[in-house]
Amino acid sequence: MQIGVDLGGTKIEAIALDATGRELARRRVATPRAYAATIAAIEALVTQLEAATGQRGTVGVGIPGNVMPDTGLVKNANSAWLIGQPLGADLAALLQREVRLANDANCFALSEATDGAAAGADVVFGVIMGTGVGGGIVVHGRGFSGRNLIAGEWGHNPLPWPHPDEMPGPACYCGKHGCIESWISGPAVAADHQRVTGQALATPDIIAASEAGDDHALATRARFIGRSARSLATIINVLDPDIIVLGGGLSNVPRIADDIAAQLPAWVFSDRVQTSIVRNRHGDSSGVRGAAWLWPAS
Numbered sequence: 418m419q420i421g422v423d424l425g426g427t428k429i430e431a432i433a434l435d436a437t438g439r440e441l442a443r444r445r446v447a448t449p450r451a452y453a454a455t456i457a458a459i460e461a462l463v464t465q466l467e468a469a470t471g472q473r474g475t476v477g478v479g480i481p482g483n484v485m486p487d488t489g490l491v492k493n494a495n496s497a498w499l500i501g502q503p504l505g506a507d508l509a510a511l512l513q514r515e516v517r518l519a520n521d522a523n524c525f526a527l528s529e530a531t532d533g534a535a536a537g538a539d540v541v542f543g544v545i546m547g548t549g550v551g552g553g554i555v556v557h558g559r560g561f562s563g564r565n566l567i568a569g570e571w572g573h574n575p576l577p578w579p580h581p582d583e584m585p586g587p588a589c590y591c592g593k594h595g596c597i598e599s600w601i602s603g604p605a606v607a608a609d610h611q612r613v614t615g616q617a618l619a620t621p622d623i624i625a626a627s628e629a630g631d632d633h634a635l636a637t638r639a640r641f642i643g644r645s646a647r648s649l650a651t652i653i654n655v656l657d658p659d660i661i662v663l664g665g666g667l668s669n670v671p672r673i674a675d676d677i678a679a680q681l682p683a684w685v686f687s688d689r690v691q692t693s694i695v696r697n698r699h700g701d702s703s704g705v706r707g708a709a710w711l712w713p714a715s
């Protein structure tokens with residue numbers, strides 16, 4: 418049995434899968450905003466899943482950050498109380514077994530590559546387009562994290578081929594201007610709509626208005642699709658994955674995969690673009706399922 422834990426900013430979700438990927442049990446709790454309570458909550462969830470199934474499981478945990486391989490300490494987490502903590506070692510001691518940790522975007526990509534929309538593909542780029550913009554790479558069924566643990570982190574590259582009115586671009590929290598995340602995240606799309614139209618609308622409402630034929634919303638949506646296509650074209654130009662799986666809230670925009678794919682030939686350095694662009698299969702469960710697959714089915 419594989420247990421996956423998705424340690425999110427608002428909730429911790431845990432799932433137990435059998436070797437075929439069937440869900441045996443699932444539990445969730447609100448995320449405590451303190452370190453000791455967080456590891457205690459993860460231990461309690463694992464204990465509950467093992468009591469519910471009557472089995473002992475392997476444990477993988479997806480985190481909103483990374484673990485430095487030399488020190489085992491958490492870095493780059495947007496849940497500040499995790500930063501600098503030996504999360505893997507502490508969980509291993511509590512749970513009496515080795516625990517694997519990975520970035521949540523890498524878990525998303527691993528889930529979709531294992532038994533989701535990218536099952537069977539050799540090189541997978543999994544994209545998170547939500548509150549933030551992240552990504553993960555899976556090669557031959559294994560997550561690829563890179564020397565600096567930033568493989569696939571495309572959100573803080575600059576928007577490619579910017580139009581004059583896209584320079585220097587919005588200020589980003591990372592300290593630079595015009596980052597991809599500052600153009601195509603959920604909040605960024607709403608900010609773009611407000612800059613151009615003066616209307617303050619949430620992104621889901623903008624998308625709904627575009628489906629109803631509203632001209633301003635259609636224009637905002639077209640800018641979002643065009644910027645996403647330009648940004649993904651640079652991923653294809655470097656990594657050349659077999660498939661790109663879209664995840665996060667904006668992957669629910671109707672027809673987004675086909676609309677992005679239609680624009681790629683203008684930007685990809687190839688006379689043909691054979692990369693598949695698809696929506697995810699497991700939706701909100703991808704993070705927790707990918708954490709479970711950090712240990713292969715036995």
Ligand SMILES: [Zn+2]
Pocket residue numbers: 572573589590591592593596598
């Ligand atoms: Zn940035």
